[in-house]
Amino acid sequence: MINVPDVTLNNGVKMPQVGYGVFQIPDGETTAAVTTALEAGYRSIDTAAVYRNESGVGRALARSGLPREELFVTTKLANSEQGYESALRAFDTSIGLLGLDYVDLYLIHWPLPRLDRYVETWQALEKLYADGRVRAIGVSNFQPSHLERLGGDIVPAVNQIELHPYLRQDGLRRYHADHDIVTEAWSPLARGGEPLADAAITALAEKYGRTPAQIVLRWHLQRDTVVIPKSATPSRIRENLSVFDFSLDDADLALLSNLDRGHRVGPDPDTFDGA
Ligand code: NDP
Numbered sequence: 001m002i003n004v005p006d007v008t009l010n011n012g013v014k015m016p017q018v019g020y021g022v023f024q025i026p027d028g029e030t031t032a033a034v035t036t037a038l039e040a041g042y043r044s045i046d047t048a049a050v051y052r053n054e055s056g057v058g059r060a061l062a063r064s065g066l067p068r069e070e071l072f073v074t075t076k077l078a079n080s081e082q083g084y085e086s087a088l089r090a091f092d093t094s095i096g097l098l099g100l101d102y103v104d105l106y107l108i109h110w111p112l113p114r115l116d117r118y119v120e121t122w123q124a125l126e127k128l129y130a131d132g133r134v135r136a137i138g139v140s141n142f143q144p145s146h147l148e149r150l151g152g153d154i155v156p157a158v159n160q161i162e163l164h165p166y167l168r169q170d171g172l173r174r175y176h177a178d179h180d181i182v183t184e185a186w187s188p189l190a191r192g193g194e195p196l197a198d199a200a201i202t203a204l205a206e207k208y209g210r211t212p213a214q215i216v217l218r219w220h221l222q223r224d225t226v227v228i229p230k231s232a233t234p235s236r237i238r239e240n241l242s243v244f245d246f247s248l249d250d251a252d253l254a255l256l257s258n259l260d261r262g263h264r265v266g267p268d269p270d271t272f273d274g275a
Pocket of ligand 1: 046109160189191196
């Protein structure tokens, strides 16, 4: 069994550095996919209300027979449910669909700066944390300006952001380091697109005898980032976790970092309005 290292969040909770993302997996296929991931050794699962597959995730968790304390489950508040009372209600719905008593990490999915309700939404997450219904709370797609405005008593444990070799996110990573926020990369493989075919990455794959996806995941891990690659393909689910028996040297890490071109595969958090 592969032993996935943990990172320690700012409240002492430990989170596996590699998790399994289930975006775009239909609910009916999610149970089988998450079961494959759990069998491969993943213990952290990343879902969201808007993915509409929390019940599929929950079924796989229940059927696995794994002790709850060995699992790390993240879900996210839907954009349409921002606001104090609506966030509390949405959390109840999510936890019901997951079939859990608590989640390990609950995130505000997007800041939606034009809606401007993320500050009161954060207060709802603080309440869930105070009530022991979540082990950690965090945000996703927050820019430094949004993080600065959050206020409250709790610093987010995690900011889950788009991050891959074509989008290095230096500014946010520096902000996170200064404020004890863990950086978690979504679309760590840039959705399996262009970067995996980049000549520099395929050359490194050849050099290390690994796949381009494994090279990219190693780059993330050696920069202390949490990753949640998604695959619906069993062999890739396993491949994406088989990244703890080699490491990239400093020159190759730098080479990967130099591929940055500010290229997003998802929306810009400063302008995305959740629609
Ligand atoms: P990823 O970067 O994880 O890429 C997924 C794509 O890459 C799929 O098409 C998959 O194909 C392919 N792929 C996976 N592994 C390999 C491999 N080893 N070799 C070649 N291709 C591969 O993109 P996602 O956008 O899914 O991001 C990962 C997770 O991040 C999501 O599932 C979700 O949990 C989270 N996320 C969060 C967001 C947020 O706003 N907070 C936004 C987007 C994602 P196939 O499935 O066919 O194998």
